[in-house]
Amino acid sequence: MTDRLLEVRDLQTHFHTRAGVLKAVNGVSFTLERGEILGLVGESGSGKSVTGFSLIGLVDPPGRIAAGSSIRFDGQELVGLPQAQMRALRGKRIAMIFQDPAATLNPVLTIGQQMTMAVQAHGGGGEAAARALAARSLTRVGIPDAVARLDAYPHEFSGGMRQRVAIAIALLHEPELIIADEPTTALDVSIQAQILAEMKALAKDSGTALIWISHDLATVSSLADRVMVMYAGRIVERGAVADVLRAPIHPYTRGLLDSLPALATPGEKLAQIPGSTPSLLALPPGCPFAPRCPRASEACRTDPPLVGDAQHGALCHHPLEVVA
Amino acid sequence: MTPILVAENVTRRFAPRLTLGDRIAAALGAKADRRAVQAVTDVSLAVRRGETLGLVGESGCGKSTLGRMLAGILPPTEGRVLLDGGAPMQGGHKTTTRIQTVFQDPFASLNPRMRIGETIAEGPVTHGLIPRRQAARFAGEWLSKVGLDPAYAARFPHQFSGGQRQRVAIARALAMRPEVLVCDEPVASLDVSIQAQILNLFLDLRRELGLTSLFISHDLAVVRHVSDRVAIMYLGRIVEMGEAAKVYAMPRHPYTQGLLDSVPKLALGGNASVTFRPIRGELPSPLSPPSGCAFHPRCPQATELCRRERPALVPRSDGTLVACHHA
Numbered sequence: 001m002t003d004r005l006l007e008v009r010d011l012q013t014h015f016h017t018r019a020g021v022l023k024a025v026n027g028v029s030f031t032l033e034r035g036e037i038l039g040l041v042g043e044s045g046s047g048k049s050v051t052g053f054s055l056i057g058l059v060d061p062p063g064r065i066a067a068g069s070s071i072r073f074d075g076q077e078l079v080g081l082p083q084a085q086m087r088a089l090r091g092k093r094i095a096m097i098f099q100d101p102a103a104t105l106n107p108v109l110t111i112g113q114q115m116t117m118a119v120q121a122h123g124g125g126g127e128a129a130a131r132a133l134a135a136r137s138l139t140r141v142g143i144p145d146a147v148a149r150l151d152a153y154p155h156e157f158s159g160g161m162r163q164r165v166a167i168a169i170a171l172l173h174e175p176e177l178i179i180a181d182e183p184t185t186a187l188d189v190s191i192q193a194q195i196l197a198e199m200k201a202l203a204k205d206s207g208t209a210l211i212w213i214s215h216d217l218a219t220v221s222s223l224a225d226r227v228m229v230m231y232a233g234r235i236v237e238r239g240a241v242a243d244v245l246r247a248p249i250h251p252y253t254r255g256l257l258d259s260l261p262a263l264a265t266p267g268e269k270l271a272q273i274p275g276s277t278p279s280l281l282a283l284p285p286g287c288p289f290a291p292r293c294p295r296a297s298e299a300c301r302t303d304p305p306l307v308g309d310a311q312h313g314a315l316c317h318h319p320l321e322v323v324a
Numbered sequence: 325m326t327p328i329l330v331a332e333n334v335t336r337r338f339a340p341r342l343t344l345g346d347r348i349a350a351a352l353g354a355k356a357d358r359r360a361v362q363a364v365t366d367v368s369l370a371v372r373r374g375e376t377l378g379l380v381g382e383s384g385c386g387k388s389t390l391g392r393m394l395a396g397i398l399p400p401t402e403g404r405v406l407l408d409g410g411a412p413m414q415g416g417h418k419t420t421t422r423i424q425t426v427f428q429d430p431f432a433s434l435n436p437r438m439r440i441g442e443t444i445a446e447g448p449v450t451h452g453l454i455p456r457r458q459a460a461r462f463a464g465e466w467l468s469k470v471g472l473d474p475a476y477a478a479r480f481p482h483q484f485s486g487g488q489r490q491r492v493a494i495a496r497a498l499a500m501r502p503e504v505l506v507c508d509e510p511v512a513s514l515d516v517s518i519q520a521q522i523l524n525l526f527l528d529l530r531r532e533l534g535l536t537s538l539f540i541s542h543d544l545a546v547v548r549h550v551s552d553r554v555a556i557m558y559l560g561r562i563v564e565m566g567e568a569a570k571v572y573a574m575p576r577h578p579y580t581q582g583l584l585d586s587v588p589k590l591a592l593g594g595n596a597s598v599t600f601r602p603i604r605g606e607l608p609s610p611l612s613p614p615s616g617c618a619f620h621p622r623c624p625q626a627t628e629l630c631r632r633e634r635p636a637l638v639p640r641s642d643g644t645l646v647a648c649h650h651a
Contacts (some may be wrong), residue, residue, distance in 0.1 A: 189542070190586045194602040221591035221598075223597040242592060242594035258517065258520075260590070261523065262590065266548050276487060277515075308621075315469060
């Protein structure tokens, strides 16, 4: 049971801009077991991608992980880890898949060259062995005729196939953790369904833990065991997928669900959340959702307490339904 | 309901533009690739007065090209588009102001150097719908109709969020009092909570103004929510068209079925309850579409007949049109 792979405590990632300090990630804590699929959901600017980048040590200046943050990966502290050691870990034990596969792959190198480089960066032996490993990895993600495709350039692949290549690269070293940042957002639904089906099977077969970052509650819920909902840099609700969807505690989660046309009667008005997400530079005091919240009161001007329990909890003064 | 906007057998080809080098090479005997992309092939449909027709499909299926032809922005290569019996387009130029369009990207569709009040009033003033001295009051009224503060009229597009800009784009289109509104992916670039606001605005305005509209989107749930009828496109052709409620409840074309199965549903029973049934394979290149039924290489029910003969779009007992040999 205590097969803990990742423990994040009070993660704060701040961007020091001329306009002030922007707290993109503002006190995020969670744990992840080996082989678990965790969904991270939020709208633009909620800090979900920056959380992913922080975990893999890819936050560029002016961004900085603030002192006091802790990311323990398999017992090892990653915050403050020297670049060389982080590089040894990245791509080998922790891999990342990005939204835009066209930007992930180098357009002037063949897929085979890029993949053998990725293998050899972590001491993967000779050229032939590296190519064989690359071909196996491509086959695993459903690319037909993998050996021949190694000599193709990224532009010769469709968007969906390119994303498969990116996934194949992430899988090369059988990492213990894969962070996927909106990996199917740029794809058509029929291709998205293929990728989701394959990711689910791969995660189950390989025992790799997966953090799936997305704005889409439906994709996350079909893949993840647990889900965390982010708003303005904080995790406002977390729990098992079925619990969070069926009985959300936080009014923001409720609002998000009610906004979905899929759950509404066609032609009826959707229950919308008024207003828009606040600027991270000018957050209201207390609960950042209060200005848009139908249940807000005077109390919401102070930091909201944690309600619920370890299985299903939220940060809210006026929760919808506390699961005792 | 009488049809107001009609497409008759419209086809649109995009021929590759040959560079000077290509033409010299061709003159010297080299083979130039002159294959044209046929984005839309032989589509006929009618938008009825007062209805919302949803147009769904994946990237490259021709839905935007068809939308642009219906809006009179793009001339069809073959066939014709009729608005209320007359052509909305002559000699490659739009001749009517009775159709307006809302585009996907509110960052690209608003002039960054114009105050939004001017943006909204420009069309109506130019076309003599209102006198110039009333422009400011007119723009203010439209801003409040789309849920923005009339005082914002003096602001520039960069001072607004994506959702607010889309409201401005809707106000600009509707300020012309069009008879038909073409919406091309109007909510695709917006966050879920903002998307709901814009869809609600669309539903309100549609009822208030009695709008007729063509609503183009790749998002099946969004289209279902706003449409009376839907048309599903695949590789330049309509494969199924009918009342939205019927098509969604009982899709007949294997592509429609596969598409509806592919949409991730909220897993209220947890992720273990979800099984994916994706359509196999990928969209074929429109440069060399498959023989017969364009969907046959991906279709689980395909037979020799599908490879040989293209099925016609024919009405079924309940009025839904389907182009499939086996449905």
